Amino acid sequence: MEEEKFEKKKKFKRVPAEIPVDQITPLDITCGSTKCEDELHCFRMSNKDIKKHGRKGVCKECGADLVDWRRMHENDIEDAEYMFNALKTELIRHVYWHTEINPEAIEIALKRGKNDLATRARKLLGQKVGKAQNWNEGRQTPMMGKEIITYAQHATATCCRRCMEYWHNITPGTALTEEQLDYCVELVLRYIDERVPFEEEQNK
Template identity: 35%
Template sequence: MSTLNPLFTRLARSTFRSRFRLGPKERQYCWDKGADTIDQHAADFVAKRLAPAYPANDGKQTPMRGHPVFIAQHATATCCRGCLEKWHHIPQGVVLDAQQQQYIVGVIHHWLVLQMNPQN
């Protein structure tokens, strides 16, 4: 049993969070780039857009589309510092440490794996 199961159970109960899905274009992008590259993109986005104590445009810094990681961030409530605090209990106003950033990338990765391998 994954330690993320309780989180994903809660996310599934959210009408907003549960509506996000990868489209054919995003799925193909994931297949073309591979998990390691997508994880690196996620790590870069987290480091630049979420890790600062007070990110620029917080609450609006993650687009709703354009990259599989962006969609995953909205689906997993890792899109802004407010969502990180509400859903993941990571406080606002402090720089994210390496462990927190790795956790966020892990959450994003887990959601992407679920999307790429649907359990029909």
């Protein structure tokens, strides 16, 4: 039986219930999109959202309170398992953790190898989000493409300074410290390690 197809509008604010999560791509949504009936939320709140729910840190749409922000904001890379599970409760992050990655991005990542990717990740994050004022802030990281680090940044909320502020408590308007950059790069590398089949390539 041919798989049922759904017409999808670009950039849903609320993803319709009839569209399965596994059919959502990064191009269909934004950081503010939600699919609360599937327990996939958005914790990026405006002042209006905070007033609506009476506090920060809950889903802007339904008020779900799922993240231990105090624990999240410790930025303890040894607690990455918890942090990644928390990130996956937000729709945009969940999609990047589960979406099919451009095969060319995988191929390029395998050719570069882990050491070169670590060097490249540090360079790209420094350029895109490392400064006090970053060019095209909020849109400096492409949604998809041939760069695996792009996927990793969105999945780990290191894609722009606003996402870094509410997920990692990294204040915008100031340059990243070396420690903060180390932390962000390590998040990116751990995502890449989970999504890119380095071991399979080595065993060929």
